[in-house]
Amino acid sequence: MMKMTKRPPFVFLFILLFHQPTVADDGYRLWLKYDRIEHDQILESYRRNIEKQFILGNTATTKIIKDELSAALPGLLGRQIGETDEIRDNTLLVASAVDLLPMVAERLRSLIERTGDEGFLIKTLRVEQKKIIVITANEERGVLYGVFAFLRLLQTGQEIDSLEIISIPRIKLRLLNHWDNLDRTVERGYAGFSLWDWHKLPDYIHPYYIDYARANASIGINGTVLNNVNANALILTPLYLEKVAALADVFRPFGIRVYLSIRFSAPMEIGGLQVSDPLNPAVQVWWREKVKEIYNNIPDFGGFLVKANSEGQPGPQDYGRSHADGANMLAAALEPYGGVVMWRAFVYKASAKEDRAKQAYNEFVPLDGAFRKNVLVQVKNGPIDFQPREPFHPLFGAMLGTPLMMEFQITQEYLGFSTHLVYLGTLFEEALRSDTYAMGAGSSVASVIDGSLHGHDISGIAGVANTGTDRNWTGHIFAQANWYAFGRLAWDHGLTSTEIVEEWIKMTLSRITHVLEKIKTIMLSSREITVNYMTPLGLHHIMGWENHYGPAPWIKDKVREDWTSVYYHRADERGIGFDRSATGSDAVSQYAEPVRNRFASVDSCPDALLLWFHHLNWNDRMKSGEILWDALCRRYYDGARSVTRMRKEWDTLRGELDAKIFTHVERMLAIQEKEAVWWRNACVLYFQTFSGLPIPDDLPKPDKSLQYYQDLSFPFAPK
Ligand code: BDP
Numbered sequence: 238m239m240k241m242t243k244r245p246p247f248v249f250l251f252i253l254l255f256h257q258p259t260v261a262d263d264g265y266r267l268w269l270k271y272d273r274i275e276h277d278q279i280l281e282s283y284r285r286n287i288e289k290q291f292i293l294g295n296t297a298t299t300k301i302i303k304d305e306l307s308a309a310l311p312g313l314l315g316r317q318i319g320e321t322d323e324i325r326d327n328t329l330l331v332a333s334a335v336d337l338l339p340m341v342a343e344r345l346r347s348l349i350e351r352t353g354d355e356g357f358l359i360k361t362l363r364v365e366q367k368k369i370i371v372i373t374a375n376e377e378r379g380v381l382y383g384v385f386a387f388l389r390l391l392q393t394g395q396e397i398d399s400l401e402i403i404s405i406p407r408i409k410l411r412l413l414n415h416w417d418n419l420d421r422t423v424e425r426g427y428a429g430f431s432l433w434d435w436h437k438l439p440d441y442i443h444p445y446y447i448d449y450a451r452a453n454a455s456i457g458i459n460g461t462v463l464n465n466v467n468a469n470a471l472i473l474t475p476l477y478l479e480k481v482a483a484l485a486d487v488f489r490p491f492g493i494r495v496y497l498s499i500r501f502s503a504p505m506e507i508g509g510l511q512v513s514d515p516l517n518p519a520v521q522v523w524w525r526e527k528v529k530e531i532y533n534n535i536p537d538f539g540g541f542l543v544k545a546n547s548e549g550q551p552g553p554q555d556y557g558r559s560h561a562d563g564a565n566m567l568a569a570a571l572e573p574y575g576g577v578v579m580w581r582a583f584v585y586k587a588s589a590k591e592d593r594a595k596q597a598y599n600e601f602v603p604l605d606g607a608f609r610k611n612v613l614v615q616v617k618n619g620p621i622d623f624q625p626r627e628p629f630h631p632l633f634g635a636m637l638g639t640p641l642m643m644e645f646q647i648t649q650e651y652l653g654f655s656t657h658l659v660y661l662g663t664l665f666e667e668a669l670r671s672d673t674y675a676m677g678a679g680s681s682v683a684s685v686i687d688g689s690l691h692g693h694d695i696s697g698i699a700g701v702a703n704t705g706t707d708r709n710w711t712g713h714i715f716a717q718a719n720w721y722a723f724g725r726l727a728w729d730h731g732l733t734s735t736e737i738v739e740e741w742i743k744m745t746l747s748r749i750t751h752v753l754e755k756i757k758t759i760m761l762s763s764r765e766i767t768v769n770y771m772t773p774l775g776l777h778h779i780m781g782w783e784n785h786y787g788p789a790p791w792i793k794d795k796v797r798e799d800w801t802s803v804y805y806h807r808a809d810e811r812g813i814g815f816d817r818s819a820t821g822s823d824a825v826s827q828y829a830e831p832v833r834n835r836f837a838s839v840d841s842c843p844d845a846l847l848l849w850f851h852h853l854n855w856n857d858r859m860k861s862g863e864i865l866w867d868a869l870c871r872r873y874y875d876g877a878r879s880v881t882r883m884r885k886e887w888d889t890l891r892g893e894l895d896a897k898i899f900t901h902v903e904r905m906l907a908i909q910e911k912e913a914v915w916w917r918n919a920c921v922l923y924f925q926t927f928s929g930l931p932i933p934d935d936l937p938k939p940d941k942s943l944q945y946y947q948d949l950s951f952p953f954a955p956k
């Protein structure tokens with residue numbers, strides 16, 4: 238038996254003092270981390286400027302503001318900031334315009350007027366020889382946004398000595414769309430179960446509802462659609478409406494309105510009617526009554542999101558009516574209360590022989606101008622379906638008389654689920670900046686959806702959420718950045734990806750310059766890398782069947798042609814790609830000139846979209862001089878190799894970041910590396926069966942057979 242030597246007590250004390258385990262970062266705090274500023278000079282300047290806080294107002298939102306500041310300021314500045322109720326030197330004064338001290342309000346009037354109903358003003362002022370920083374707005378949600386913006390300045394180490402910031406959101410409705418089911422599964426969710434604990438609602442308010450709302454408010458998201466677009470009619474029953482109302486009560490003081498996806502046949506399923514024909518008076522009455530009931534429970538209810546006559550969902554066409562008939566019937570019911578209808582344009586027919594990429598345009602353009610004022614048509618960024626790369630949706634350039642909402646997918650259904658590090662800010666940016674030429678040069682998609690190009694009063698943008706019950710909310714720490722980037726771009730689509738990435742890294746991971754630079758490079762290149770190892774040169778929709786996991790370009794002979802992969806890549810002995818020029822489906826004709834011509838001609842079509850618009854021969858020469866087959870192989874290999882590079886780059890950050898976060902990402906990158914090789918090998922081997930050409934000499938050959946990849950199956954992969 239080992240002899241125990243008794244150590245004197247001070248040794249234990251020493252161990253306790255110096256070996257306290259630091260609390261590992263589990264990612265729960267998202268970008269709202271208020272750890273102390275490390276940089277002495279910056280810290281000094283912040284401490285100088287913020288000696289006291291003076292918060293006026295007496296509402297639930299004021300309370301939220303106080304809570305946020307009292308968590309953030311001591312955290313960031315490393316000392317308590319006392320409250321005051323008078324103007325003193327170096328005071329942070331926070332109040333909405335109505336609560337503001339008259340002498341301050343008077344001086345700021347013209348600036349505040351410019352902030353509208355959601356914007357804010359942050360301004361350094363000298364009042365009676367005292368230097369103060371004022372955060373104010375017309376409405377209190379604006380003040381809340383201002384407070385988060387101010388904290389962001391501190392978190393990102395900005396100068397605050399002399400501030401004058403006016404910020405106004407460019408888009409009015411900035412929404413998350415949750416594809417959450419009532420049984421708490423999440424369609425295309427890769428971060429656990431649904432946040433909404435329906436069973437315990439309305440009585441149990443989970444603390445993370447509040448943190449969810451904080452996170453959204455901090456980036457300006459002002460609405461949330463709680464349930465899946467493939468909706469269950471039960472959400473509209475009194476049982477569930479009471480639960481929805483409880484969530485709405487939590488979110489309201491954060492400036493967040495609640496919306497619901499509805500099932501078009503709800504009048505039959507829960508209302509006892511025989512039909513759900515939008516022109517049937519009984520159906521109209523049913524919806525009017527239902528809407529009234531909703532507003533009795535939720536006075537600021539936002540409205541309905543509708544997936545109708547799409548992928549088997551019921552809709553007005555079941556009765557020979559149009560999408561406009563359906564949307565307008567609901568809009569009429571919501572109109573008295575200020576609610577909106579977000580009618581999705583994601584439609585394509587089971588029977589149609591027409592190119593799927595053309596169908597939404599064909600359905601909706603004839604309806605332009607036929608929608609009521611409170612209807613927005615919600616359009617996915619590209620004409621197929623959230624692929625790693627798509628051209629912008631032609632509808633954005635073609636429906637001048639209808640407010641169009643953007644729908645992005647934040648959850649990475651087609652971009653590696655929550656195991657791949659893919660920063661989507663660059664994808665969002667690419668779509669928003671695309672020029673539709675709807676009204677000549679300078680008609681960007683962003684200017685269409687923010688309403689400025691066509692002068693619409695309402696405007697909106699939605700992101701399909703990637704949140705779930707995983708402790709870090711999004712499964713992958715870096716997936717948090719996609720939620721963040723979506724919100725920041727929804728507020729201001731003029732922000733660049735680089736700006737957003739820098740903010741996010743500083744707030745979430747590190748403020749150390751060389752660390753930041755490395756992570757920034759990884760993030761900014763990650764989407765293009767993913768495109769390369771999944772769907773280079775404009776390939777699309779070649780992923781696994783149903784669960785959409787992994788590569789499966791061989792999918793064919795399914796219930797619908799446009800649910801197969803071969804429909805999209807059209808590989809044959811001659812070549813590969815979908816001819817959407819005039820000699821093929823002529824989808825290019827849905828774009829305005831000169832976009833149409835640019836896509837239509839092989840010479841001017843960007844390489845990135847080549848096989849989206851053209852069927853080319855394997856031996857055709859690329860602009861680079863190499864033949865198509867070689868170029869395709871090279872992209873796949875580059876993509877996979879770049880993931881290895883990304884992983885190695887990450888490895889150099891060992892010891893520079895929180896250990897738990899470091900390891901989490903390290904393991905995820907190992908998965909991504911493995912899966913990138915899987916994508917590369919499976920695709921190259923499969924396409925080789927058509928091209929009959931060798932993989933270029935200098936590239937290593939796959940060590941497994943095509944059959945091996947085709948035999949893989951993942952019965953319980955999330956879907
Ligand atoms: C597809 C998803 C499916 C959604 C559909 C939609 O695979 O789960 O229901 O989009 O947006 O990409 O309606």
